[in-house]
Amino acid sequence: MTEAAKDQPVQHSSVQTEPASPPRSQWHDIWVQFKSHRGALFGACLFLVIVLGVVVGPFVYWNDAKFVPTGRDFIKLRDMRPIYHILWDSGAKMDWAYPLGTDNLGRDTLARLMFGGRVSLAVGMAAMILALILGSLIGVMAGYFKKLDGLLMRLTDLFLALPLLPMILVAAVLFREALSKSIGPEGGVFVLIVCLIGITSWMPTARIVRGDVLAIKEREFVLAARSIGTKPSNIITRHILPNVMSPIMVSATLGIATAIITESALSFLGFGFPPDFPTWGRLLNDAVDRMTLFPERVVWPGILISLTVLSVNYLGDGLRDALDPRIRGR
Amino acid sequence: MLDHPIAQIKGLRVEFQTKDGPVVGVENVSFDVRSGETLCIVGESGSGKSVSSLSLMRLVEYGGGTIAGGELLFDPGDGKPVDLAKAETDMMRQIRGNQIGMIFQEPMTALNPVFTVGRQLTEGLRIHKKMSKKEATARAIEILREVRIPEAERRMTQYPHELSGGMRQRVVIAMAMACEPRLLIADEPTTALDVTIQAEILALMDRLKRDTGTAVMFITHDMAVVAQMADRVVVMYRGNKVEEGTVHEIFDAPKHDYTKSLLAAVPKLGEMRGKPYPEPMKLMGVAQAEIKPIKGSDQVLLNVENLVTRFPVKGGLLRRTVAQVHAVEDVSFKVFKGQTLSLVGESGCGKSTCGRSLLRLVEPNAGKIEFEGRDIRALNPRELHKARLDMQMIFQDPFASLNPQMQLQDQVAEPLKNYAIASGSELQDRVAALFDRVHLPRSFMRRFPHEMSGGQRQRIAIARALALNPKLIVADEAVSALDVSVQAQVLNLMMELQADLGLSFLFISHDMAVVERVSHQVGVMYLGRLVEIGPRERVFENPAHAYTQALMSAVPIADPKQRKSEKDLNFKPIPSPIHPLGYTPEPSQYMEVEPGHFVLTTDAGY
Amino acid sequence: ERGADGQVSIIYWQAPSIMNPFLSGGTKDIEAASLVIEPLARYNSSGEMVPWLVEEVPTVENGGVNAELTQITWKIKPGLKWSDGSDFTSGDVKFTYDYCTHPEGGCAQVTKFEGVTSVETPDDLTVVVNFGSATPFPYGPFVGGESPILQAAQFSECMGAKAPECTEANFNPIGTGPFVVDEFKPNDVITLSANPNYRDPAKPAFAKVLFKGGGDATAAGRAVMETGEFDYAWNLQLAPDVIAQMEAGGKGKAVAGFGPLLERIMLNNTNPSADLGPEERSVIRPHPFLSDPAVYKAMSMAIDRDLLVEIGYGKAGRVSCSWVPAPEAFAINPEGCDTQDIAGANAMLDAAGIVDTDGDGIREKDGTPLKLLYQTSTNAVRQDFQALIKQWWSEIGIESELRNINSSVFFGGDPGSPDTFQKFYADVEMYANTFNGTDPQSYFGNGLCDKAPRPETQWQGENISRFCDEEFDALHAELSATADMAKRIEIGQKLNTIVFEKGGMIPLVHRGRLSAHANSLGGVDLNVWDSELWNAADWFRAE
Amino acid sequence: MLTFTIRRLILAVPTLLFISLVIFLLLELAPGDPMAQVPLTVPPEVKEKMRMALGLGEPVHIRFWKWLVQFFWIEPQVLVDHIFGTTFSQGDLRVISWQTRSPVMDIVVQRLPQTLSVVGTAYIVAILIALPIGIYSAYRQYSWFDQLGTFVSMVGFSVPPFFSGVLVIVIFSVQLGWFPSIYDTTLVVNSWESFVKQLQQMVMPVMVLALQITAQLSRFMRASMLDNLNQDYVRTARAKGLGEYVVVMVHVLRNSMIPVVTVIALGIPSIFGGAIITEQVFKVNGIGQLLIGAIQANDLPMVQTLTFIFAVLIVMFNLIADVLYGILDPRIRYD
Numbered sequence A: 001m002t003e004a005a006k007d008q009p010v011q012h013s014s015v016q017t018e019p020a021s022p023p024r025s026q027w028h029d030i031w032v033q034f035k036s037h038r039g040a041l042f043g044a045c046l047f048l049v050i051v052l053g054v055v056v057g058p059f060v061y062w063n064d065a066k067f068v069p070t071g072r073d074f075i076k077l078r079d080m081r082p083i084y085h086i087l088w089d090s091g092a093k094m095d096w097a098y099p100l101g102t103d104n105l106g107r108d109t110l111a112r113l114m115f116g117g118r119v120s121l122a123v124g125m126a127a128m129i130l131a132l133i134l135g136s137l138i139g140v141m142a143g144y145f146k147k148l149d150g151l152l153m154r155l156t157d158l159f160l161a162l163p164l165l166p167m168i169l170v171a172a173v174l175f176r177e178a179l180s181k182s183i184g185p186e187g188g189v190f191v192l193i194v195c196l197i198g199i200t201s202w203m204p205t206a207r208i209v210r211g212d213v214l215a216i217k218e219r220e221f222v223l224a225a226r227s228i229g230t231k232p233s234n235i236i237t238r239h240i241l242p243n244v245m246s247p248i249m250v251s252a253t254l255g256i257a258t259a260i261i262t263e264s265a266l267s268f269l270g271f272g273f274p275p276d277f278p279t280w281g282r283l284l285n286d287a288v289d290r291m292t293l294f295p296e297r298v299v300w301p302g303i304l305i306s307l308t309v310l311s312v313n314y315l316g317d318g319l320r321d322a323l324d325p326r327i328r329g330r
Numbered sequence B: 001m002l003d004h005p006i007a008q009i010k011g012l013r014v015e016f017q018t019k020d021g022p023v024v025g026v027e028n029v030s031f032d033v034r035s036g037e038t039l040c041i042v043g044e045s046g047s048g049k050s051v052s053s054l055s056l057m058r059l060v061e062y063g064g065g066t067i068a069g070g071e072l073l074f075d076p077g078d079g080k081p082v083d084l085a086k087a088e089t090d091m092m093r094q095i096r097g098n099q100i101g102m103i104f105q106e107p108m109t110a111l112n113p114v115f116t117v118g119r120q121l122t123e124g125l126r127i128h129k130k131m132s133k134k135e136a137t138a139r140a141i142e143i144l145r146e147v148r149i150p151e152a153e154r155r156m157t158q159y160p161h162e163l164s165g166g167m168r169q170r171v172v173i174a175m176a177m178a179c180e181p182r183l184l185i186a187d188e189p190t191t192a193l194d195v196t197i198q199a200e201i202l203a204l205m206d207r208l209k210r211d212t213g214t215a216v217m218f219i220t221h222d223m224a225v226v227a228q229m230a231d232r233v234v235v236m237y238r239g240n241k242v243e244e245g246t247v248h249e250i251f252d253a254p255k256h257d258y259t260k261s262l263l264a265a266v267p268k269l270g271e272m273r274g275k276p277y278p279e280p281m282k283l284m285g286v287a288q289a290e291i292k293p294i295k296g297s298d299q300v301l302l303n304v305e306n307l308v309t310r311f312p313v314k315g316g317l318l319r320r321t322v323a324q325v326h327a328v329e330d331v332s333f334k335v336f337k338g339q340t341l342s343l344v345g346e347s348g349c350g351k352s353t354c355g356r357s358l359l360r361l362v363e364p365n366a367g368k369i370e371f372e373g374r375d376i377r378a379l380n381p382r383e384l385h386k387a388r389l390d391m392q393m394i395f396q397d398p399f400a401s402l403n404p405q406m407q408l409q410d411q412v413a414e415p416l417k418n419y420a421i422a423s424g425s426e427l428q429d430r431v432a433a434l435f436d437r438v439h440l441p442r443s444f445m446r447r448f449p450h451e452m453s454g455g456q457r458q459r460i461a462i463a464r465a466l467a468l469n470p471k472l473i474v475a476d477e478a479v480s481a482l483d484v485s486v487q488a489q490v491l492n493l494m495m496e497l498q499a500d501l502g503l504s505f506l507f508i509s510h511d512m513a514v515v516e517r518v519s520h521q522v523g524v525m526y527l528g529r530l531v532e533i534g535p536r537e538r539v540f541e542n543p544a545h546a547y548t549q550a551l552m553s554a555v556p557i558a559d560p561k562q563r564k565s566e567k568d569l570n571f572k573p574i575p576s577p578i579h580p581l582g583y584t585p586e587p588s589q590y591m592e593v594e595p596g597h598f599v600l601t602t603d604a605g606y
Numbered sequence C: 001e002r003g004a005d006g007q008v009s010i011i012y013w014q015a016p017s018i019m020n021p022f023l024s025g026g027t028k029d030i031e032a033a034s035l036v037i038e039p040l041a042r043y044n045s046s047g048e049m050v051p052w053l054v055e056e057v058p059t060v061e062n063g064g065v066n067a068e069l070t071q072i073t074w075k076i077k078p079g080l081k082w083s084d085g086s087d088f089t090s091g092d093v094k095f096t097y098d099y100c101t102h103p104e105g106g107c108a109q110v111t112k113f114e115g116v117t118s119v120e121t122p123d124d125l126t127v128v129v130n131f132g133s134a135t136p137f138p139y140g141p142f143v144g145g146e147s148p149i150l151q152a153a154q155f156s157e158c159m160g161a162k163a164p165e166c167t168e169a170n171f172n173p174i175g176t177g178p179f180v181v182d183e184f185k186p187n188d189v190i191t192l193s194a195n196p197n198y199r200d201p202a203k204p205a206f207a208k209v210l211f212k213g214g215g216d217a218t219a220a221g222r223a224v225m226e227t228g229e230f231d232y233a234w235n236l237q238l239a240p241d242v243i244a245q246m247e248a249g250g251k252g253k254a255v256a257g258f259g260p261l262l263e264r265i266m267l268n269n270t271n272p273s274a275d276l277g278p279e280e281r282s283v284i285r286p287h288p289f290l291s292d293p294a295v296y297k298a299m300s301m302a303i304d305r306d307l308l309v310e311i312g313y314g315k316a317g318r319v320s321c322s323w324v325p326a327p328e329a330f331a332i333n334p335e336g337c338d339t340q341d342i343a344g345a346n347a348m349l350d351a352a353g354i355v356d357t358d359g360d361g362i363r364e365k366d367g368t369p370l371k372l373l374y375q376t377s378t379n380a381v382r383q384d385f386q387a388l389i390k391q392w393w394s395e396i397g398i399e400s401e402l403r404n405i406n407s408s409v410f411f412g413g414d415p416g417s418p419d420t421f422q423k424f425y426a427d428v429e430m431y432a433n434t435f436n437g438t439d440p441q442s443y444f445g446n447g448l449c450d451k452a453p454r455p456e457t458q459w460q461g462e463n464i465s466r467f468c469d470e471e472f473d474a475l476h477a478e479l480s481a482t483a484d485m486a487k488r489i490e491i492g493q494k495l496n497t498i499v500f501e502k503g504g505m506i507p508l509v510h511r512g513r514l515s516a517h518a519n520s521l522g523g524v525d526l527n528v529w530d531s532e533l534w535n536a537a538d539w540f541r542a543e
Numbered sequence D: 001m002l003t004f005t006i007r008r009l010i011l012a013v014p015t016l017l018f019i020s021l022v023i024f025l026l027l028e029l030a031p032g033d034p035m036a037q038v039p040l041t042v043p044p045e046v047k048e049k050m051r052m053a054l055g056l057g058e059p060v061h062i063r064f065w066k067w068l069v070q071f072f073w074i075e076p077q078v079l080v081d082h083i084f085g086t087t088f089s090q091g092d093l094r095v096i097s098w099q100t101r102s103p104v105m106d107i108v109v110q111r112l113p114q115t116l117s118v119v120g121t122a123y124i125v126a127i128l129i130a131l132p133i134g135i136y137s138a139y140r141q142y143s144w145f146d147q148l149g150t151f152v153s154m155v156g157f158s159v160p161p162f163f164s165g166v167l168v169i170v171i172f173s174v175q176l177g178w179f180p181s182i183y184d185t186t187l188v189v190n191s192w193e194s195f196v197k198q199l200q201q202m203v204m205p206v207m208v209l210a211l212q213i214t215a216q217l218s219r220f221m222r223a224s225m226l227d228n229l230n231q232d233y234v235r236t237a238r239a240k241g242l243g244e245y246v247v248v249m250v251h252v253l254r255n256s257m258i259p260v261v262t263v264i265a266l267g268i269p270s271i272f273g274g275a276i277i278t279e280q281v282f283k284v285n286g287i288g289q290l291l292i293g294a295i296q297a298n299d300l301p302m303v304q305t306l307t308f309i310f311a312v313l314i315v316m317f318n319l320i321a322d323v324l325y326g327i328l329d330p331r332i333r334y335d
């Protein structure tokens, strides 16, 4: 009954009235559905604002994230409070040129947030995508090819059991030099970190996808596809993958948060980006010691991480609904 | 007694909130149900049958619907009718299950998979009748016996999936009857079942009605069932009641056009008596070419000899095969060019497996499959890929066999892409032509399967099978899930294609009336074996095997004057097709009773 | 009165993993053990040697050390008892020597016994240590928290390869100190109680010690100064503003003491270019520009050490340009070290002809741009330093790329890792180093040419910057043969100056040890020359 | 089912052996040195000697073999000795930690109680909170409760514990002084007061951990409930005249719990594995802290043993999850 969605209440399956609207394009449909999902729209806007902020922000904003004032300026410019502080503390040390204040070395907080966001978002997205690709690939292979199942699932166990830190150390030894030689130190670290986070976080996705694939493989339309001569690779891409999108989307949402936080843990332990390279996680981490004195330094990166995760979550929800034609029709 | 209405529905209007605003499920429907009678509600899919009955239980609200108008008067036994549309939830809880029992449309999903049958059966009893656990169990076993479930005690501790479809449906019925309700609503209780079980269940309900005086509201779109069961009939069409009357009035003198076309669309067993070749049905309100019998040719297209397909049952520590399901056992037949061979038999007898084995969608264990002289079993994967160009399959369940995430045009275009037959605008044109061919508007090309009715979906499946211009189509229960009018259209379409293109069909079905209508040859299967095979006319008019005879007698006839009595029915439980590894079944031996008409002489287990 | 003051709670953010300092060189382990086992003599908070289990510190003057400087005789205080009630004898001292010098034991303190040929026990209370050659400073063995005395009876079964099997003994050594271990939970917590057989019947004032380990410096500081849950917190390496804020909590205060610990930037005297093979990379070629005095001097001038102290260490730091900043006498104070002079640094580079030829803001020397890889271990203060120094250097036309490495890798000697400080695959690196006791002779040895880590030595060696100077080597040889204190000091200062002037390192900050104790804890006397808990017997609860 | 379990158990042996080999090689390859924490004042020659004393001089395969023997042959004997007072293991060298020179298993046993009590409690608390939230959010999908639940769980998921941990310490220990900021592992619960103390010191770490777990679990629960709420059998149950509470809390819940229970089972190894950052923030000094400490100190026998135990747990609970699935869902039959 719930599936019985019809355009008009009394239109019959046997009565072929043409729909009033002209043939719709699939993408248009998706967009319409997406638009009508309030949460998704909110998530998309928020995400867009954040992305714009960190991508465009550093170009239009007047302060440089890495600049450390020297000489007499240093004392004057360090530990500046955010401008809104004036509301309750008129004596606060602040300057309109530094809207969110400065840190203990006099670096502008807003500039660092924007700059750090670039790295965090890039790492988060890239690592999440890598983990998704790996997870989906392995999940689909394990679910679809019975022969590979045992092997791949034991591989998943193995990766679940591997300790992250030694792995990072090994990877750094083996690849860091080579990578930084070919794409520069920052690029090298980026690739390394993204790969590591990706490689160590695909397992839950793989497990879920495998379960779903096992179920979907038994559905008749897969058999039907085989009977019309569809090759296994096409069966996977055309028939199975689109039907496991929903768990993949959920993994994506959670994955981005894990990636951002893992990155911060890595820089905390000294395996991350060069120390003058701010990321949200590191900003948060560095500021924890002075949490009571300068709450804004933890609050802002914290809020930004949460907002990103939240927006991606809503976005994912909306996309999932929009991509699923069964829901879209409703 | 008969005149006393137990429930009166007056001006019922139900609306649903959807994304595109409110839609109407039923509008202004009124009818009465009287105690001790069977009221059948017929009509096409989506005509509002289920919604009406759910409204009476006030269950539409959980599906997102609201009762926007009308009264639902119900007499709880004290002669003072209450309006259920305005009843409190507490009161509704008292009535549901206790005063009104309901049997739902899908037996497969209506039971909670994680609770035992016993638990689900006793639940209602303990709430409404305040029985102790022991009393409830005793009563539940009693009802299970009443619905003729063998080994009732054991069933109590089984889970729904351990029962066959027919048994599950009977459990649902038992559940609805447990508290001896005064009104029983049965929403298509037999649609998904095969004839033999259907006959059993119908008989059962009829007996219960007679024994207890319960009023039955029977929802169906199968006119044959209506003819067998109903006292009175309500015909619904597009959310409205279009006609109401006694069963004889409706069958003998239908007034509304829709009722007439409905009746015309029903294939009746015996209609084809005397006609050696199948021919399209005469439908009302549809412009049809002149009806001609389809002769076909006698060239052999497919020759199957001694086909055996078994499924391994694995077990033990090392997952070794410990037993086998003998799904298809030593089956031989021929399919001729431009002709239709039908396979009939009850659920689980191996029809689908047989069809799938031909295309090597499941690997047969032994036997020969010769298609146009080529041995299909000897082909390597690449050759097989090529061979499938000429053999296509329509799957049993039109909903399941379409990918819910893919647009219809892509699904129809997929075989063409796979074989790189067409691309670009040529592909578009061919897909459009296929849509035309199966009488689907081109505007449907961008739709998704869920936006289609069952009949339309089945046509997509047919279009997809036709895309490659195959010579043989295996049609596995291609029409079983459809309502009559759509079924008739699809059948006509298939026959039209056969006439035009010289297609051959392997038609798998359990509906004898349909089989009679479409086939040149008929094979009857039982427990993996063909127990009888021959020209359709011969098999239908002179069934030689005991099983075939039982099958024939179980078919409901769409004529209220030819009701069957329960005594005619005589079914044995089907033995298990699972045998241990070393088991070698006897080869099938046939006796030719008439020219071309063979009957199995080996013991098939019946 | 013994045990009158209840319990004292100590928190070390690095948790002790063993109570036997001979099996672990870790400071945390040595200090935890110092509550239980004691050396014959130790250093007090001003760096002077004080007798501990002996009557007096032997010297040439009092006849305890012979004139050839090859023999030292210790006289044990009579009546000393182990905590199990048995007598403390010279046999235990000799056993300790045998235990640590056993070839298979892997004793961490074996350098303490360097040069010792034998230990004799003429009687129960006399220990004679013989050296192979004249030893101007014979106070290595049995002095200081690193070489306490073990009980022979307890450890006799634990010699050599068997050492690790004696878990019970390693966790619960019998000692002469003020406390005995009740329960040792490795890497977590130790509970101790007053030693009933302690030599001073009035001490210790505390009946119990709770010695908690783990966490981080911030939490430890907070637990003492803000929440008052603990009485003593060790080594709070925190930024001064954080410390100040914690002190504002009012429950405790921070105390600092200065040893020879120096935070410095090491200059690489070889060419670490990644284009060279791993074998030559850290060894053969001279550095393309760091070998130019103008460059490293300018780099040093550009640094505002005052600010570094303020940012990073507060009262636990001092400006210093001396490799050995303590004892005071050895320290040097080159002119201009305490002021930043960017203009001067720029002028110096210009004068040396190292100018920006291609207009990218970076100077070139002979076509090589002055680009540095600047590495250090991961630590909040060091990362702040890196940021500041990078900025300052950029103002004199030197660009630096920063890198921080996890300290367990950086300070670990794994020859397979490219990131160890010994390998020094960078142009400059920053860390701190110090030495034990008050005699810098062997520490000065870290500047000798042959101590450079090389592939042949499995990258082991203490001359991290591969500094090599003939004059330095010669002076050091002279120091080894000199016993006269004034002369030693003079040579020491010269060595100090050479390393600074010839480009061995850029000293940054003389770092002190900063610990915190609760206001109610009395008797704390922060000692940087020995274990911080050296006088725990004297601690008491103040009101 | 039994054969399935046995088969998987048998298969687990080679899997685990392989995992242990991979872990060993990984640790072997990783740069690092057990001497890293020895101060720079100890000269390199001495460090080299100490390394030799730890057995680092021997070739890799010998060390792996030794570990295998110690772990699989000697340690079980020790356990037997411990239980029955026998002396099988006497004189055999057990797996010895490089940091503490004591048997690794003893330390693990010492650490287990605090990890189990803190992480375990957090897990239970999280389950107790997450399930009702998930159920109610699904039952009232898109209500304000649901929206709030989504919001809170997302925030809970995205706030790292090194921040939330310190935050609660600053609020509850420093400002309010309600709870101790440092966990006392020596506390013995033997009276009402000590029990209250134990509760007090557990509150904050449990709170921080539970927030994260709740966030995830409630999402799963909600999704699973949503899947089941509009199944046909729910309608059947209502048609029987069952009350809403019974319908939702018995019929729907029982079905929805199937995937959630397996998710919960899969999370159990992490209870034993401890919570590295949270343990560190609150000084709980459980297994997580032990592992990170061992990694930083390059205590290979300890890391190897801990990760391997963890691997065993993961493989076991994977199996348990599968078996549970089969038990909870009568439709699943493993042959």
Ligand SMILES: Nc1ncnc2c1ncn2[C@@H]1O[C@H](COP(=O)(O)OP(=O)(O)OP(=O)(O)O)[C@@H](O)[C@H]1O
Pocket (backbone or CB within 6 Å): A001, A002, A004, A005, A006, A008, A009, A010, A011, B016, B017, B018, B023, B024, B025, B026, B043, B044, B045, B046, B047, B048, B049, B050, B051, B052, B063, B064, B065, B105, B221
């Ligand atoms: N939950 C719902 N939301 C929206 N529309 C609904 C819903 N349930 C039913 N409808 C609509 O109400 C109409 C009547 O549906 P109903 O289920 O009563 O049909 P039916 O006659 O029982 O058909 P069938 O034979 O297929 O069961 C249909 O048009 C259907 O689309």
Ligand SMILES: Nc1ncnc2c1ncn2[C@@H]1O[C@H](COP(=O)(O)OP(=O)(O)OP(=O)(O)O)[C@@H](O)[C@H]1O
Pocket (backbone or CB within 6 Å): B194, B311, B312, B325, B326, B327, B345, B346, B347, B348, B349, B350, B351, B352, B353, B354, B396, B510, B577
């Ligand atoms: N993949 C499979 N594995 C094991 N047994 C199977 C498999 N497919 C079918 N069977 C078994 O083979 C027998 C024949 O099944 P098949 O689907 O061919 O029956 P059918 O005649 O098509 O029945 P229905 O009318 O219900 O479709 C049944 O007992 C079934 O349980």
Ligand SMILES: [Mg+2]
Pocket (backbone or CB within 6 Å): B049, B050, B051, B105, B187
């Ligand atoms: Mg219906």
Ligand SMILES: [Mg+2]
Pocket (backbone or CB within 6 Å): B351, B352, B353, B396, B476, B477
């Ligand atoms: Mg079938």
